[in-house]
Structures are given as structure tokens and as C-alpha cells.
Amino acid sequence: MERPNESFTKAQELRSFLFLSVVTAPVLAGIIVASYGFLVWMYQLLAGPPGS
Known part of the structure; x- marks a missing residue:
């Protein structure tokens, strides 16, 4: 018999x-x-622009 929660289809x-990559x-x-x-x-x- 199959176990529905055993692994992902x-x-x-x-x-x-697709959800993770898109x-x-x-x-x-x-x-x-x-x-x-x-x-x-x-x-x-806070520090001012670069080079100042």
C-alpha cells in the first residue's frame, strides 16, 4: 500500500x-x-559623501 506522506510526488x-526559483x-x-x-x-x- 502507498503511504501518502512518505515522500513528495x-x-x-x-x-x-518553481516557487523557490521564480x-x-x-x-x-x-x-x-x-x-x-x-x-x-x-x-x-552620517559620514558625508565619498572623498570629503
């Missing part, structure tokens, strides 16, 4: 992979880039 694995990875990359830009902006706000 191929359709579930494909759906999970949604999660770009969102995470955008958050990282935006965070870095915000940190640089805040640093320059």
Missing part, C-alpha cells in the same frame, strides 16, 4: 522548485540589494 517537487530567489536578491543600498545611504548620510 514529482508534481509537488516541481511546484516547490518567486523566492528574486525576492531575496532584491531584499539583499535594497538593504545594502540603504546601509550605504545611511553611512553616507
Whole structure:
């Protein structure tokens, strides 16, 4: 007999992979880039522009 919770089906694995690669990875990359830009902006706000 089959155990429904034993492992993921191929359709579930494909759906999970597509969600991770199409949604999660770009969102995470955008958050990282935006965070870095915000940190640089805040640093320059406090320390002044480069070369000053």
C-alpha cells in the first residue's frame, strides 16, 4: 500500500522548485540589494559623501 506522506510526488517537487526559483530567489536578491543600498545611504548620510 502507498503511504501518502512518505515522500513528495514529482508534481509537488516541481511546484516547490518553481516557487523557490521564480518567486523566492528574486525576492531575496532584491531584499539583499535594497538593504545594502540603504546601509550605504545611511553611512553616507552620517559620514558625508565619498572623498570629503
